[in-house]
Every structure is written in C-alpha cells, then in structure tokens.
Amino acid sequence: MLKSPKKNRRRTLLWGFLSLLLTWPLLRFVRFKIPVKPKKVHITASPSSNGVILQKDFILFSRNGRHWALSRTCTHLGCTVNYQETEDILECPCHQSRFQIDSGKVIQGPAKRPLPLYAVEKSSTDTGYVVTIEG
Numbered sequence: 001m002l003k004s005p006k007k008n009r010r011r012t013l014l015w016g017f018l019s020l021l022l023t024w025p026l027l028r029f030v031r032f033k034i035p036v037k038p039k040k041v042h043i044t045a046s047p048s049s050n051g052v053i054l055q056k057d058f059i060l061f062s063r064n065g066r067h068w069a070l071s072r073t074c075t076h077l078g079c080t081v082n083y084q085e086t087e088d089i090l091e092c093p094c095h096q097s098r099f100q101i102d103s104g105k106v107i108q109g110p111a112k113r114p115l116p117l118y119a120v121e122k123s124s125t126d127t128g129y130v131v132t133i134e135g
C-alpha cells in the first residue's frame with residue numbers, strides 16, 4: 001500500500017525538526033571548542049607623553065621599551081574601563097573595579113578576573129604597533 005505524499009512530507013519535516021533539535025546542542029558545543037583566529041590590529045598613532053594609546057577595545061601602553069595592551073572590557077559585567085592618569089590604573093565606571101596597568105590584575109572588585117592582556121609588536125612597515133587580540 002502506498003503512503004500519501006502529504007503524509008511523507010509531514011514525516012520528513014518531523015524528522016528534520018527532531019534531528020535539528022537533537023544536534024543543536026552538539027553543534028553549539030563543537031562551535032564553542034573551535035579556536036577563533038587571533039585578530040591583528042594595526043595602530044599608527046603615537047603614544048601620549050604618559051605612554052598610553054587609548055583605543056575603543058583596548059589600551060596600549062608603551063613605556064621603557066616595553067609594549068603591551070589590555071582589553072577595555074571589564075571582566076565583571078562588560079563595561080568599558082577607563083585609564084586614570086592620576087593613579088596610573090584602569091577603573092570601571094560602572095561598579096568601580098580597579099585594575100593594574102602592567103598586568104590587568106584586579107586591585108579592587110567586584111571584578112574577580114584580570115583584564116585580558118594582548119601581545120604588542122612594533123610594526124615593521126611604519127612607526128606604529130600591531131596588537132594581537134586572541135579570540
């Protein structure tokens with residue numbers, strides 16, 4: 001006995017939906033495990049007199065021949081941290097977490113994790129810098 005095409009289509013749709021429902025958590029897990037390629041950001045600006053270059057996503061420091069960058073995303077709830085020149089620290093305006101500028105370590109919470117530290121190289125083609133942001 002032949003099944004009606006309408007019944008076949010319903011069965012196909014049902015199996016497709018169930019397959020997607022069952023594989024979705026697996027796909028999310030696998031995607032989470034795939035390493036993201038690091039992003040290279042070229043900076044052509046020169047540091048200010050205190051050795052700081054403020055960017056939207058990170059702050060670059062260039063002092064005494066050492067170059068490093070810290071993320072500006074607070075590890076508490078994601079606000080953008082600011083550089084406090086008078087105290088030479090990074091401070092979050094939302095809940096006043098404070099971070100060391102040389103390592104990103106937490107000086108004062110509520111943030112518990114340090115700010116991500118990014119590698120910085122002097123650019124070989126111009127006078128700027130290349131910041132490597134890990135995914």
Ligand code: FES
Nearest residue numbers: 074076077092095
């Ligand atoms: S978001 Fe920065 S301290 Fe809360």
